[in-house]
Amino acid sequence: MTHPAVEFRDIEMRFGEKVAVTGIDLTIGRGDFVVLLGPSGGGKTTLLNMIGGFLEPTHGQVLIDGRNVTGIPPAKRPTATVFQDYALFPHMSVARNVAFGLKMRRVPAQEQQARVARVLDMVGLGHLGERRIHELSGGQRQRIALARALAVEPAVLLLDEPLGALDMKLRRQMQDELKAIQKRVGTTFVHVTHDQEEAMAIADRIVVMNNGFIEDLGDPERIYLRPVSRFTADFMGESNFIPGKAAQTRDGRTSVDTALGRFEVPGEAETGVEVTLSVRPEHLKIDGAGQSLGVATVRETGFFGTHHQCSAALDAMAEPFKVRLPQKEIIEPGSTVPLSVDPSDLVLLLR
Numbered sequence: 194m195t196h197p198a199v200e201f202r203d204i205e206m207r208f209g210e211k212v213a214v215t216g217i218d219l220t221i222g223r224g225d226f227v228v229l230l231g232p233s234g235g236g237k238t239t240l241l242n243m244i245g246g247f248l249e250p251t252h253g254q255v256l257i258d259g260r261n262v263t264g265i266p267p268a269k270r271p272t273a274t275v276f277q278d279y280a281l282f283p284h285m286s287v288a289r290n291v292a293f294g295l296k297m298r299r300v301p302a303q304e305q306q307a308r309v310a311r312v313l314d315m316v317g318l319g320h321l322g323e324r325r326i327h328e329l330s331g332g333q334r335q336r337i338a339l340a341r342a343l344a345v346e347p348a349v350l351l352l353d354e355p356l357g358a359l360d361m362k363l364r365r366q367m368q369d370e371l372k373a374i375q376k377r378v379g380t381t382f383v384h385v386t387h388d389q390e391e392a393m394a395i396a397d398r399i400v401v402m403n404n405g406f407i408e409d410l411g412d413p414e415r416i417y418l419r420p421v422s423r424f425t426a427d428f429m430g431e432s433n434f435i436p437g438k439a440a441q442t443r444d445g446r447t448s449v450d451t452a453l454g455r456f457e458v459p460g461e462a463e464t465g466v467e468v469t470l471s472v473r474p475e476h477l478k479i480d481g482a483g484q485s486l487g488v489a490t491v492r493e494t495g496f497f498g499t500h501h502q503c504s505a506a507l508d509a510m511a512e513p514f515k516v517r518l519p520q521k522e523i524i525e526p527g528s529t530v531p532l533s534v535d536p537s538d539l540v541l542l543l544r
């Protein structure tokens with residue numbers, strides 16, 4: 194029988210009085226690229242450290258490949274970790290750094306050499322085996338740290354903000370490489386970041402963490418397009434929020450009364466409950482298509498290369514809406530625009 198790569202069963206972690214994570218039940222499938230995403234203090238690193246054995250939960254069990262790993266030290270777990278600061282040995286050559294974990298595991302010398310060569314090739318640095326770490330660029334160091342972790346052929350590779358020290362362009366490039374390498378080796382990757390674009394670019398599944406809880410869990414598209422909560426909608430990109438009250442639910446759609454009118458949106462809610470509708474800036478239109486939200490006054494505009502973004506105020510809303518407009522659409526502050534939306538793009542949020 195095949196087991197999931199990792200299972201958290203009713204996990205809680207306390208540091209004294211402080212509850213870092215609680216009520217965590219999570220299954221990570223074999224070969225999945227899972228990203229733990231959330232703001233600082235959400236509990237991402239705590240979860241990662243419990244897989245790696247750097248922390249023992251105060252309650253619950255962690256299973257790796259179906260085996261309860263409670264009490265098993267990091268070196269004896271089928272895991273390897275890539276840290277943000279890479280934790281490479283500066284005085285050793287690249288090859289010796291990569292071989293380090295193999296040596297610790299007493300892998301025979303010949304096998305060590307073969308594996309080092311293989312993983313260095315995999316990260317595109319087969320020619321740099323004899324270099325010293327201080328002779329490498331940030332991106333190269335990152336690849337070496339990855340190669341060193343992959344060399345021990347872990348069942349689960351843990352990555353703690355591994356791209357955090359890289360500049361934005363290199364970071365985006367490394368994301369693509371990381372994803373390609375993960376698909377090639379088929380190892381389960383669990384990756385911590387607070388960068389939602391990074392999460393969307395690399396993850397098969399995203400676990401959104403907030404304040405010690407799992408707030409949302411799913412594939413990137415679902416989480417972005419159909420977030421389950423206001424927190425996720427706000428954290429994963431930008432959203433505008435319209436408060437309302439559920440008037441009627443029928444056939445999987447709910448009519449919601451708001452200060453901007455009644456909208457029939459996908460999803461279900463009990464009649465009479467307070468709800469929120471969220472809408473992404475790119476789903477708002479100024480060409481009259483869809484259902485009208487009213488006439489808005491444009492306040493500020495900005496050019497972002499691929500698009501313009503403006504804030505547009507509606508009398509009935511306390512906050513102006515963020516609206517994304519095509520690159521060639523130029524709208525002056527102070528002008529008025531008709532705002533509208535396809536109601537299917539409105540997301541019904543119950544919390």
Ligand code: ATP
Pocket residue numbers: 208211212213214231232233234235236237238239240387402
């Ligand atoms: P970051 O992105 O800042 O690393 P995170 O989502 O990884 O945040 P954690 O580092 O897991 O969050 O921390 C979760 C909570 O637990 C935080 O409130 C943090 O202050 C607390 N915490 C973590 N480690 C310890 C510790 N060793 N002692 C006391 N509190 C801790």
